[in-house]
Amino acid sequence: MASIKDVAKLAGVSVATVSRVLNDKGYVGQHTREMVEQAIKELNYKPNEVARSLFKKQSNTIGLIVPDIMNPFFPELARAVEDTASKFGYNVILCNSDEDRLKEQAYLDTLQQNYVNGIIVSSNTMTANQIIELNIPVVSIDREISKGLPTIVVENMKGASEATRFLMNKGCSRIAHIRGPQGVVNAEERCEGYREVVHQESWFSESYIVDGDYDMESSIEATLELLKTHPEIDGIFAANDIMAIGAMKAANQLGIRVPEELAIIGFDGIRLSSVTIPELTTIVQPIYELGEKATTMLVSLMNQQEVGQTYYKLDVELIERNST
Incomplete structure (x- = not known):
């Protein structure tokens, strides 16, 4: 060489x-x-790119911090970020934080030491002060960290309300909700959207809302307990597709037929939702557009170009399949 x-x-x-x-x-x-x-x-x-980055204090690299790489939503998002960054001549360093503050800070330190040009982050634990201390462009995606920080999210509450009303229009008379982690902004918004539709219904009970933690195994356990406690439930809105798939598995274990006896709808629109049996009805986020728009905005900020709009709330779409 x-x-x-x-x-x-x-x-x-x-x-x-x-x-x-x-x-x-x-x-x-x-x-x-x-x-x-x-x-x-x-x-x-x-x-030698390492030596060049040390000399220039720039690396033609951006960081991407996600909370859970096991959730298929984030690999699909990462693909969009990587595709778009590559078009602009940038590489991507992917970091999985597990929503752990210490791990997240360690990644921020490492990215700074490698002179990344900017960072895209999906976090519910990062603070505005951490962002300011980085002194490089940052774009928040999927979750809002602070007002004024460039952010791209979706219509979580609207999508949740639409999902719940859809189940009611399908004839469901007792609709439960498997919610995401407490304190996570988009999980709170989706739960609020569900409540908006059902809170005045005579049948509604707080026990119809259970924690699934955006995790399939947790959702299976929560759904098993929910359906044993409330066998009258005939509809479930899960706050993400992974939990909806977990709910379908729990129903199968209990011998409950989907959708004949229990209709289930998710949220995200990950590719996996179209290959389950039955195929999952879901509220589809524009995942690729989220990653593409966040990366394009970040590159403009890194190049000190005029950005204009720095806050986007993208629309969602209900796709009906066989689970309802």
Whole structure:
């Protein structure tokens, strides 16, 4: 593998001159630049990106911090971020925080040490002060961290209300809700959307709301207990697709037929929702657009370009399938 010294020797110039050409820093005559570029081409020289990032204090890299890479929503989001970043010439470092404050801070420190140009983050634990201390552009996605921070989310409450009304229009007379983690903004909004529709119904009970923690196994356990305690329930709105799939599995274990005896609807629109048996009715988020828009905004901020709008609340869409 050729080194920068080999390039300098072939071009008949100093290592410092090659460095100036590579980093486009300082004056280099046109003839000299052409000789260096020709030497680089002949030797197929690849610059040491780590060294270049240390020199320039930039790395053409962005960080992406997500709370749970096991949830299929986030790999699909990461794919959109990676696709878009690549078009702009940036690489992506993916970090899985597990919603752990200490782990999250450790990732922030590591990303700073690697001179990332900016960060996209989905977090319910990060604070505005942490963002300010980074001193690089940050875009929040899926969850709002603080007012004024560039943010892209979806119509969580609207989608939840639509899902619940849909079950009622399908003839469900006792509708339960499997909610996401306490304190997580989008989980609270989806629960609020459910409550908006059912709170005045004579049959509504607080015990119809159970915690699924955005996790399939937790949802299975919660649904088993829910349906044993309230066998009259004939509809379930789960706050994400993974929990809805868990609810379908729990119903199957109890011998309850979906959708004949129990209608189930999820939220997210992950690809997995279209291959379950039965296929899952869901509130679809524009996942790819979320990642694409967040990355485009971040790149504009990194390049100090005019952004204009910095807060987006994207619409959602109900897709009916066989689970209802």
